[in-house]
Amino acid sequence: MHRIDIHDRVRAQRAERVARERQRQRRTVTRRDGVRLEVDGRWLTGFCSNDYLGLATQFEVGAALQDAAAREGVGGAASHLVCGHHALHEQLEREMAEWLGVPRALLFGSGFTANLAVQQALLGDEDVCVQDRLNHASLIDASRLAGCRLRRYPHADAEGAMRQLRNAPGGAAMLATDGVFSMDGDVAPLRALALAARSQQALFYVDDAHGIGVLGPEGRGSVAEAGLTVEDVPLQLATLGKALGGLGAVVAGDADLVEHLAGTARPYLYTTALPPAVAAATLAAVRLARRDEWRRERVREHVARFREAASREGLELVASSTPIQPGLCGSEAAALAMSRAREEAGFLVAAIRPPTVPEGGCRLRVTLTAAHTRDQVEQLVQALAAARDRTAAAVAIA
Numbered sequence: 525m526h527r528i529d530i531h532d533r534v535r536a537q538r539a540e541r542v543a544r545e546r547q548r549q550r551r552t553v554t555r556r557d558g559v560r561l562e563v564d565g566r567w568l569t570g571f572c573s574n575d576y577l578g579l580a581t582q583f584e585v586g587a588a589l590q591d592a593a594a595r596e597g598v599g600g601a602a603s604h605l606v607c608g609h610h611a612l613h614e615q616l617e618r619e620m621a622e623w624l625g626v627p628r629a630l631l632f633g634s635g636f637t638a639n640l641a642v643q644q645a646l647l648g649d650e651d652v653c654v655q656d657r658l659n660h661a662s663l664i665d666a667s668r669l670a671g672c673r674l675r676r677y678p679h680a681d682a683e684g685a686m687r688q689l690r691n692a693p694g695g696a697a698m699l700a701t702d703g704v705f706s707m708d709g710d711v712a713p714l715r716a717l718a719l720a721a722r723s724q725q726a727l728f729y730v731d732d733a734h735g736i737g738v739l740g741p742e743g744r745g746s747v748a749e750a751g752l753t754v755e756d757v758p759l760q761l762a763t764l765g766k767a768l769g770g771l772g773a774v775v776a777g778d779a780d781l782v783e784h785l786a787g788t789a790r791p792y793l794y795t796t797a798l799p800p801a802v803a804a805a806t807l808a809a810v811r812l813a814r815r816d817e818w819r820r821e822r823v824r825e826h827v828a829r830f831r832e833a834a835s836r837e838g839l840e841l842v843a844s845s846t847p848i849q850p851g852l853c854g855s856e857a858a859a860l861a862m863s864r865a866r867e868e869a870g871f872l873v874a875a876i877r878p879p880t881v882p883e884g885g886c887r888l889r890v891t892l893t894a895a896h897t898r899d900q901v902e903q904l905v906q907a908l909a910a911a912r913d914r915t916a917a918a919v920a921i922a
């Protein structure tokens with residue numbers, strides 16, 4: 525019998541990535557000061573974090589973490605069902621549920637595991653999960669873990685979702701979408717999708733990783749902004765590591781469904797609880813996110829300013845009204861060259877390449893936050909225009 529040697533395969537795959545300039549490199553941040561990052565000994569202005577409200581480095585959030593850590597220590601120490609479930613976790617779940625206007629919320633260590641848990645606990649091999657083609661990787665992988673059929677529909681196409689649901693009769697069905705698409709910044713057509721789900725008796729699940737804190741009244745996210753309730757969206761995901769500046773996620777919605785996750789979802793049961801101090805920090809962040817409308821206002825102003833200045837410079841932008849403002853570059857070489865040119869000008873912007881986005885869909889993913897200043901946003905646009913002029917003429921920011 526001949527077995528494939530895993531070392532050999534790894535080496536071959538790496539060689540191929542190197543040949544295609546697709547090897548991923550981590551950049552090490554040595555110091556942070558708001559949106560300023562020290563990377564490889566140079567201070568850059570970052571336009572790539574998901575800390576949309578500027579809460580990750582907010583004083584009160586850090587103070588809450590320190591206070592709780594001084595009292596409760598660091599580690600979660602055990603899983604929630606053993607002895608890791610702390611009153612701070614409980615309080616965070618209560619306040620998240622109250623904020624989102626739903627009966628119940630369940631805290632997870634990350635959005636990725638929360639997505640795995642939802643499908644693993646609710647779907648089996650007789651069932652189907654219908655998903656937007658551009659959904660986040662964790663939603664796709666969740667269907668694999670659940671063992672259900674996975675059917676994808678063209679991006680933001682509610683008719684397509686309806687068709688896929690109709691074509692998969694028998695068994696239970698879930699319709700799952702990102703609320704705000706993480707690489708495109710557009711908002712899913714939630715009302716039309718909710719109708720499709722309802723008419724096909726599918727459970728509608730919205731992953732609002734990039735909408736929570738940013739969109740809707742009090743920052744309640746894309747579901748609230750669309751005027752939908754727990755009747756329409758029985759479960760939604762709110763991540764705590766993006767606009768809320770911390771770590772973790774909650775699945776919020778229908779009490780019976782959430783209870784079921786808490787009792788049966790393997791990615792919930794068999795993992796250590798988040799540090800209670802992280803829950804304390806997130807509680808402080810949630811209160812600020814609800815109260816500080818000015819943070820959302822500031823982000824909206826930056827988005828408008830960025831788009832206006834970019835169009836004045838003749839940079840073509842993707843239709844997005846959220847803080848995620850991608851510039852498509854097409855080829856990987858162009859995306860990398862643009863990203864390097866901007867770094868030379870003092871800005872850190874992520875070049876996003878396959879497999880994170882489809883082939884030919886390379887982009888610079890600009891994210892704007894309440895912690896940026898007007899000047900920084902304007903300087904970024906200048907740097908963008910200069911980088912465009914310097915890189916190959918063929919490169920259009922579209």
Ligand SMILES: *Cc1c(COP(=O)(O)O)cnc(C)c1O
Nearest residue numbers: 634635636660702706733763765
């Ligand atoms: C970031 C993200 C996740 C994962 O959340 P983490 O808390 O970072 O694990 C899930 N879904 C979407 C759409 C995301 O953008």
